[in-house]
Every structure is written in C-alpha cells, then in structure tokens.
Amino acid sequence: MRCGVHLLLIGLTAFASTGLTGAASAEELYPLPGRSDRSTVKDHVRRGRRARDAGRWNEAYAAYKAALEAATPASSTERERAEIAGELGLCELALRRYRDAAEHLAWSLEQREALPVALQKRFEQGLRKAAPHVAILNLSVDPPDAEVLVDGKPLGRLARTYRLFFEPGQHMVRAQAPGRAEALHSFGAVAKTEHNITMRLPRAAVSSEKEGAPGSPKEAPLAPSAPAAARTGPPSPWVSWPGAARIGGVAVTTATAAAGAVLLLRAHVVHGDLREGDIARRAQGWTSHTCRKASAPAACADIHDQVNERNLFATLGKVSLAASAVFGVATAASFFTEIAVFGGGPSASGVRVVPMATSERAGVLLEGAW
Numbered sequence: 001m002r003c004g005v006h007l008l009l010i011g012l013t014a015f016a017s018t019g020l021t022g023a024a025s026a027e028e029l030y031p032l033p034g035r036s037d038r039s040t041v042k043d044h045v046r047r048g049r050r051a052r053d054a055g056r057w058n059e060a061y062a063a064y065k066a067a068l069e070a071a072t073p074a075s076s077t078e079r080e081r082a083e084i085a086g087e088l089g090l091c092e093l094a095l096r097r098y099r100d101a102a103e104h105l106a107w108s109l110e111q112r113e114a115l116p117v118a119l120q121k122r123f124e125q126g127l128r129k130a131a132p133h134v135a136i137l138n139l140s141v142d143p144p145d146a147e148v149l150v151d152g153k154p155l156g157r158l159a160r161t162y163r164l165f166f167e168p169g170q171h172m173v174r175a176q177a178p179g180r181a182e183a184l185h186s187f188g189a190v191a192k193t194e195h196n197i198t199m200r201l202p203r204a205a206v207s208s209e210k211e212g213a214p215g216s217p218k219e220a221p222l223a224p225s226a227p228a229a230a231r232t233g234p235p236s237p238w239v240s241w242p243g244a245a246r247i248g249g250v251a252v253t254t255a256t257a258a259a260g261a262v263l264l265l266r267a268h269v270v271h272g273d274l275r276e277g278d279i280a281r282r283a284q285g286w287t288s289h290t291c292r293k294a295s296a297p298a299a300c301a302d303i304h305d306q307v308n309e310r311n312l313f314a315t316l317g318k319v320s321l322a323a324s325a326v327f328g329v330a331t332a333a334s335f336f337t338e339i340a341v342f343g344g345g346p347s348a349s350g351v352r353v354v355p356m357a358t359s360e361r362a363g364v365l366l367e368g369a370w
Contacts, residue, residue: 067088180204185197
C-alpha cells in the first residue's frame with residue numbers, strides 16, 4: 001500500500017513538472033502580440049534618453065530613429081509616437097539635419113493635443129530654430145488619392161494638402177494617379193521662403209487605338225472650306241511671276257542707281273578740276289571772254305573737252321538715277337498689286353521683297369534664298 005502511494009506521488013510530480021514546462025515553452029514560442037515590440041520601443045527610448053542627456057547626439061539620433069521605426073499603432077500610443085518623433089527632430093537639429101528636424105518636429109506638433117505642454121514648447125522652439133534653414137512647400141493635390149513623389153521618392157501617405165520641407169536648391173515634385181495625366185512641377189527652394197503649389201491631374205485622354213479598332217465606325221475627313229481649297233490648288237500665274245520679276249527689278253534698280261552714282265561722282269570730279277584750272281587761269285589774267293576770241297589759246301580746246309565730259313557724265317548719271325527710280329517704283333508697285341489682287345503677301349518660300357520708307361530715304365528689303 002505504501003509503495004502504491006509513493007508511486008502515485010511520483011507520477012503527479014512528473015505530470016506537474018511536464019505541464020509547467022510545456023506551458024513555459026508555449027509562451028516562449030508564441031508570445032503575446034505586441035509585447036516584444038513594445039519592450040523594444042521602450043528599450044530604444046531609454047537608450048536614446050541616456051545618450052541625449054550625455055550629449056552623444058549621434059547615438060541618441062540612432063536610438064530614437066530605431067524607436068520611431070518600431071513604434072506601430074499596435075505597440076505604442078499616439079502620444080508615444082509623437083514624443084519619439086519630436087525627440088528625434090531635436091537630435092537632428094543638434095546634428096544640423098535641418099530638413100529632417102523640421103519634418104519630424106512639425107509632424108509631432110500635428111498631434112500636439114496628445115503631448116504635454118512642456119513638450120509642445122520644446123518642440124515648437126526646435127521647429128523655430130530649424131525653419132530659417134529650410135524652404136516650406138504647401139502642396140495641394142487634386143485628386144487627393146494621387147501619389148506624390150518628391151525628387152523621385154514617394155511620400156508614403158495620401159492627403160489633399162501637404163506641408164513639406166526642403167533643403168535649398170532645385171527640386172522636382174510629381175503627382176500620379178490611375179486614369180489621370182501625370183503632373184510635374186520643378187521649383188527652386190530658397191531658405192526662409194514659403195512656396196504654394198496646386199497640382200491638378202486632368203483625366204487621361206481616351207486612347208485613339210480603340211477608335212481605330214476593326215469594325216468601329218470611322219468618321220470621314222471633313223472637306224476643306226472654299227478658301228482653303230483654293231489655296232491648295234495650282235498656283236495662279238499672277239502669283240508665280242513676282243518672285244523672278246522682283247529679283248530682276250531689284251537687280252536693275254540697284255545697277256542703275258550704282259551707275260548713276262558713279263557717273264555723277266565722275267562729273268563732280270571733272271567739275272572740280274575745271275574750277276581749279278579756272279582759278280589758276282584767272283590768276284594769269286584770263287577772263288570769261290578769252291576763249292571766245294579768234295586768237296584763243298590752244299588750252300581752250302582742252303577746257304571745252306573737259307566741259308563736254310562733265311556735262312556728259314552729269315546727264316548720264318541723272319538718266320541712270322531716273323531709270324533706277326522707275327524700276328524701283330515698278331518693283332514696289334508689283335508688291336502692292338499682289339496684295340491688292342490676291343489679299344496676301346508673297347509666298348513664304350522663295351524670295352520676299354518688302355518696300356521700306358523713312359523720312360529720309362526709300363527702298364526695298366530683299367529676303368530669301370538667292
């Protein structure tokens with residue numbers, strides 16, 4: 001009997017120890033949800049506080065960053081996440097990472113109702129110190145479900161309005177949404193400056209491939225209007241002649257004007273020689289009647305030749321200039337005639353002649369390929 005009781009006690013003891021071991025193993029294998037994450041967040045926060053109080057900002061930054069990444073809604077409260085983000089922003093401010101500091105401090109203050117007043121004042125003071133070193137972008141997006149990318153990196157959240165912080169420099173903001181055309185905006189961020197941008201994504205146009213699918217009705221092209229049809233027809237002979245005629249007219253006008261100028265210049269030179277010779281001869285006692293006498297000196301024959309040469313050059317020069325004026329007027333008249341008859345200027349291709357006039361001179365401007 002005594003032996004049976006001992007055996008029963010030994011069996012109960014073994015069963016109890018086995019049950020406790022199994023329960024402990026089950027708890028180790030299947031921990032309660034969020035319990036490990038919560039302790040991990042607290043460990044990071046404690047480590048960050050110690051490093052912050054000791055002035056080891058790099059270590060504090062790494063600890064608070066790890067805590068914020070591990071702080072999920074299941075393992076932390078809204079106040080804890082806001083406090084961690086604010087402390088991380090203060091560490092970034094001490095490390096002169098002004099953009100990240102402003103971003104985390106601003107995000108923390110968005111949940112200011114969950115923060116104690118003392119923390120609100122600390123974070124607001126930190127945000128004021130970071131603000132002079134960054135540019136602020138107030139971005140409005142329509143539709144609000146559009147994905148926003150800044151410098152190629154998605155923001156990771158959807159909203160109708162965003163308040164973003166940028167380092168000074170050139171940046172690109174892009175918004176995209178299914179069924180919508182993409183919107184891009186490039187801007188130069190300047191420190192202490194606040195930018196306001198509204199990005200609207202219009203609906204994407206329906207692909208033309210659907211319209212051209214087999215069996216789909218196709219609209220016949222519209223016939224051109226009467227003026228357009230007339231313009232696309234064969235050119236009128238009156239339209240084809242101005243190009244060559246104007247080139248010839250301008251060439252003749254230029255040549256005759258140049259010849260007239262040369263002839264008049266030559267006449268002026270000869271006239272100058274005559275005047276110089278007349279002054280010299282009058283100094284020798286010659287008069288205006290000396291060459292009219294029967295016993296006129298032999299030099300009078302040379303004087304008569306010079307006079308005839310001067311008069312000839314002067315006459316030819318005047319005739320050339322008159323002819324140049326006639327050709328110039330005719331060329332200009334052809335231009336105005338084409339405008340009056342056909343209602344337009346010369347063809348865009350080829351040579352274009354434009355008459356020009358000022359208070360001092362008149363002429364034509366020739367443009368085109370020779």
